[in-house]
Amino acid sequence: MATKKSWFPYAMISVAVIVSMVMNVYPLLLAIFMSFQNFVGSSNHFVGLYNYISVLTDPTFWFVFEVTIVWTILVVSFSGLLGLGTALLLNEEYRFRGIVRSIIIIPWVAPPVVIAYIWVWIYSAGFSPISDFLERVHLISGPIYWLSDLSIKVGPLSFPLLSLVLVGVWAGFPFVAVVFLAALQSIPREVLDAADIDSASSWQKFRHITLPLIAKVGQISILLSTIWTFNQFVYPYLMTKGGPLNFTDVLSVFIYQKAFTDFNFGYATAAAVVMTTFSGIFVALYIISSYRSLFE
Amino acid sequence: MIKIKMRKKIILVIANTLLLLFVLFPFFWMFKTSIEPTTEVYGLPLTWFPSQPTLAHYAETINLVNIPLHMLNSLFVAGFNTIIAVSVTSCAGYALGRFSFRGNRPFSIYLIVTNLMPGIVSIIPFYFFMRDIGLYNTYWALILAYLFWSLPFCTLMLRSYFKSSFPNEVHDSGLVDGCSEFSTFWRLCVPVSWPGIAAAGIFSFILGWNEFFWASIMLTNASMATMPLALADFIGEMGRNPYVAQFMAAGVLVTIPAIILFAFLQKYFVMGLTMGSVKG
Numbered sequence: 001m002a003t004k005k006s007w008f009p010y011a012m013i014s015v016a017v018i019v020s021m022v023m024n025v026y027p028l029l030l031a032i033f034m035s036f037q038n039f040v041g042s043s044n045h046f047v048g049l050y051n052y053i054s055v056l057t058d059p060t061f062w063f064v065f066e067v068t069i070v071w072t073i074l075v076v077s078f079s080g081l082l083g084l085g086t087a088l089l090l091n092e093e094y095r096f097r098g099i100v101r102s103i104i105i106i107p108w109v110a111p112p113v114v115i116a117y118i119w120v121w122i123y124s125a126g127f128s129p130i131s132d133f134l135e136r137v138h139l140i141s142g143p144i145y146w147l148s149d150l151s152i153k154v155g156p157l158s159f160p161l162l163s164l165v166l167v168g169v170w171a172g173f174p175f176v177a178v179v180f181l182a183a184l185q186s187i188p189r190e191v192l193d194a195a196d197i198d199s200a201s202s203w204q205k206f207r208h209i210t211l212p213l214i215a216k217v218g219q220i221s222i223l224l225s226t227i228w229t230f231n232q233f234v235y236p237y238l239m240t241k242g243g244p245l246n247f248t249d250v251l252s253v254f255i256y257q258k259a260f261t262d263f264n265f266g267y268a269t270a271a272a273v274v275m276t277t278f279s280g281i282f283v284a285l286y287i288i289s290s291y292r293s294l295f296e
Numbered sequence: 297m298i299k300i301k302m303r304k305k306i307i308l309v310i311a312n313t314l315l316l317l318f319v320l321f322p323f324f325w326m327f328k329t330s331i332e333p334t335t336e337v338y339g340l341p342l343t344w345f346p347s348q349p350t351l352a353h354y355a356e357t358i359n360l361v362n363i364p365l366h367m368l369n370s371l372f373v374a375g376f377n378t379i380i381a382v383s384v385t386s387c388a389g390y391a392l393g394r395f396s397f398r399g400n401r402p403f404s405i406y407l408i409v410t411n412l413m414p415g416i417v418s419i420i421p422f423y424f425f426m427r428d429i430g431l432y433n434t435y436w437a438l439i440l441a442y443l444f445w446s447l448p449f450c451t452l453m454l455r456s457y458f459k460s461s462f463p464n465e466v467h468d469s470g471l472v473d474g475c476s477e478f479s480t481f482w483r484l485c486v487p488v489s490w491p492g493i494a495a496a497g498i499f500s501f502i503l504g505w506n507e508f509f510w511a512s513i514m515l516t517n518a519s520m521a522t523m524p525l526a527l528a529d530f531i532g533e534m535g536r537n538p539y540v541a542q543f544m545a546a547g548v549l550v551t552i553p554a555i556i557l558f559a560f561l562q563k564y565f566v567m568g569l570t571m572g573s574v575k576g
Contacts (some may be wrong), residue, residue, distance in 0.1 A: 008477040009391035013403060016388035016447060023418070023444040024410040030421035088309050092304075100312055102562050104319050109558045111506040113524040114547040118322045121329070121540060129325060132342045170318070224412075231414040233509050238528065252416045259420050260513065272417035283412045287405060294408075295401060 031269045039266035051270035061271060063246055064254040066156035071250055072230045074161075075168035080222055083176025088206075090177070091184045101181070108174040118236035120152045123147050123239075133249060148244050158247040160240060167235050172228075176221055183217040184210065216293070223286040230279050251275045323551070330354070330544035337541045355540040355551070363549060365519065366526040373438055373511075373522055374504030380439065381446040381500040388447075388495055389454030390481055394467060402450070411448030415509060418444070423513055437514040438522075442504050450496040457492030458485060493565075498561050505554055523550045 038047040090101050107115070122128055123146035134140045147161040153159070187210060195205045216231050233252035236242060242249035242257065255275065259268035329337055331355055332346030357363065392400055422441065426432040431440075462485040470480040486493065508524040515521055521529070527546055 006477065009395040009397045010399070012387040012391035012481075013399070014453060015384045017403065019440070019443055019447060020406070023422070023440060023447075024413070027418040027421040028413070028426060030425065031417050034421060034424075086315060089308070089315065092308060094308055096312070100316065102559065103316060105558070105562060106323070106555060107319060109502050109506075109554050110323075110529075111508075111524055111547075111554060113506075113508050114326070114526050114551055115322065117527070118326045118547065121544075122322060122325055126340070127338065127342060129342060129344070132344075170322070174319075183515060218395050227412045231412075231416075233415065252414060255416045255420075255536060265420060269417070269420055271390070271545065272414065272420065275414055276417045279412070279414060283409055286412065287408060294404065 006248060029211060032273060035270035035273050037266050039269075040264050044266070047266070051266045052274070054267055055274060061254070063156060064242075064249045064251055067161065067247065068230060068250045070156050071161060071168070071232075071236075072226060074165045075172060075229045076222060077230075078165065079173040079176055079225065080168045080218075082173040084218070085181050086173065086177040087180035087184055090181050105174045107171045112171070112234040113238060115167070115171060116235055119235075120147070121240050121243065123163055126256060142180045147240055147248075150244055150247060153247070156247070160244065160248050164236055164248050167239070168229065168232065171235070172225065176225060179217060179221045180214060183214040187213050187237050216289075220286065220290045220293070223254055223282060223289060227279055227282050227286065229281070326544045326547050326551075328491060330548050333543070334541055346543045353541045353545040357545045357549075360539060360542055361526050361546055363523075363546060365527075366521055366523045367550075369507050369520060370522040371526075373435055373442070374501045376435070376439055377442040377446065377504035378497050378500040379451055381443055382493060384443070385447060385450035385496055386486070387455055387481075388451045390458050390485060392451065393455040393458040394462070404455070407448040407451055411452070415445075419510060419513055426514060433515055433517050433520070435520070438511055441510040442500070442507065442515060445507075446496075446500040446503055447469055450499060453499075454489075454492055454496055457495075458489055461485075461489040471487075492559060498557065501557065502554055 035051050036046060036048060037044045038050060086104060090097050122130060125131075125143045125145050125148075128144065128146065131140065131144050131185075134144075136176075145159075147160045151159075151160045156285040191209055192205060195209055200208075231252060232250060233256065236248050236250045237253045237256065242253045246254070250273070252275075255268050255271050258264050258271065262268075328344070328346060331349045331351065332343065333350050333352075335347055336343045337347075357488075391397075392404055394574055423432075426437045431437045466484060466488075467480055470484045471477070475483065506524060507522075508528060511522050511525050512528065515525060518529075527543065527550065
């Protein structure tokens with residue numbers, strides 16, 4: 001790396017720094033400032049920790065928090081597994097794998113608005129192709145209320161949430177697959193060939209060679225996936241608006257509604273700060289994990 | 297030996313088929329709904345293949361949603377965002393990847409942290425901020441907001457990319473030959489690194505094209521709405537909505553540019569994306 005002291009690098013990053021300060025630092029400070037005010041509608045006055053107390057003693061907030069955690073765990077694990085499986089599949093050499101690899105990334109580039117409503121339609125009670133298929137093979141006999149059926153639930157886990165999780169996995173696994181595939185393809189052939197010579201089985205090769213070599217990348221991408229999923233807004237908001245009865249309410253949606261439907265900006269910003277603090281733990285973990293690969 | 301190979305082939309075929317079905321099914325359903333007559337959209341039992349395909353819904357949807365206008369709006373916002381984002385992040389990524397200076401590490405960490413903060417914590421004050429400085433309901437608010445999103449991701453991606461595409465030796469030889477620092481960047485690094493820069497550009501464009509969250513808060517003027525906003529307004533409440541087929545037609549029209557753009561450039565996209573995550 002060039003180490004000559006010059007103004008050049010500073011000049012090059014200057015615009016980025018200024019934009020960042022304006023777009024990140026200032027809003028964050030403003031959010032913290034607002035969280036100490038009783039800011040409802042357009043009137044605001046300083047109230048100290050009042051908002052934080054309201055947030056932390058609000059059972060709805062904690063329920064939404066639990067829903068978000070369940071949502072995150074489910075989406076990250078399933079998209080991680082599916083992504084890894086897909087990567088392993090695409091790592092094999094066969095004729096159409098280039099095309100397949102291109103196609104699976106499509107969920108990641110399609111507009112979320114469109115995706116959300118396609119899935120809402122697929123999940124509609126009367127016109128769902130999934131229900132139709134299940135009925136035709138005689139697994140069910142009546143309509144399924146994919147997005148509103150609360151008859152089966154365990155704590156924050158509910159059927160509508162599972163329906164949303166499927167969408168989250170569908171949209172999220174391509175990223176994991178692409179990252180894992182790149183990692184798999186960087187494993188040197190000689191190592192696997194040597195294992196073949198020693199007559200290792202596929203499972204042994206996977207467990208003792210492949211897995212350790214992609215563990216680091218896996219860890220980093222899982223952390224990244226966790227953070228993104230935890231922060232997710234579009235799909236839950238557009239598909240169910242957090243309903244029914246907060247069972248698909250993730251923190252971003254809940255805070256959004258507190259701010260722009262109830263106009264309770266004080267509460268909303270306090271909740272947002274709490275949320276950011278919690279996700280900050282994972283951000284710190286991510287930085288620690290990826291520190292070496294970032295800064296060598 | 298042959299038996300094992302046969303078995304593997306069968307597994308591959310099945311796995312690929314299932315995967316493709318899973319990924320493409322929603323798109324198939326969207327497309328199918330957009331070309332079947334209304335009676336079949338709401339008809340029971342469900343038709344999986346339209347018996348009389350029709351393009352009527354595409355015409356109808358243009359009456360219901362001013363698609364050309366909103367497409368143009370989206371194009372403008374996405375295009376502008378791409379140009380600005382690519383310029384700013386290339387410079388910043390280059391500086392971070394090429395030089396070790398005192399602010400390098402802190403700024404990189406800062407970028408990561410801000411990239412991973414929940415959007416909701418920034419959007420509320422940003423909303424007030426834009427109102428205060430009179431940029432509310434203008435495209436500037438959106439362009440700034442999207443820069444907020446693309447900046448961290450693209451800068452970090454390009455930083456890794458430049459490290460591997462533009463070795464120190466080339467940089468130093470450029471200086472020896474009398475280039476200024478900026479010329480070295482502009483005339484030596486950029487031409488060699490254009491796959492990565494293209495990847496950053498594609499990412500920024502797709503972000504601007506698809507984005508909904510910030511646009512929904514920053515724009516209330518209906519004639520300025522981007523496609524995602526227009527579609528979200530259009531549909532209102534699903535299920536009880538008589539315009540499902542038209543929405544699907546609009547959806548097809550909006551998704552196709554993103555897919556086409558992506559299809560042409562996906563090689564660079566994937567390359568740019570993974571360059572940084574995996575040390576090869």
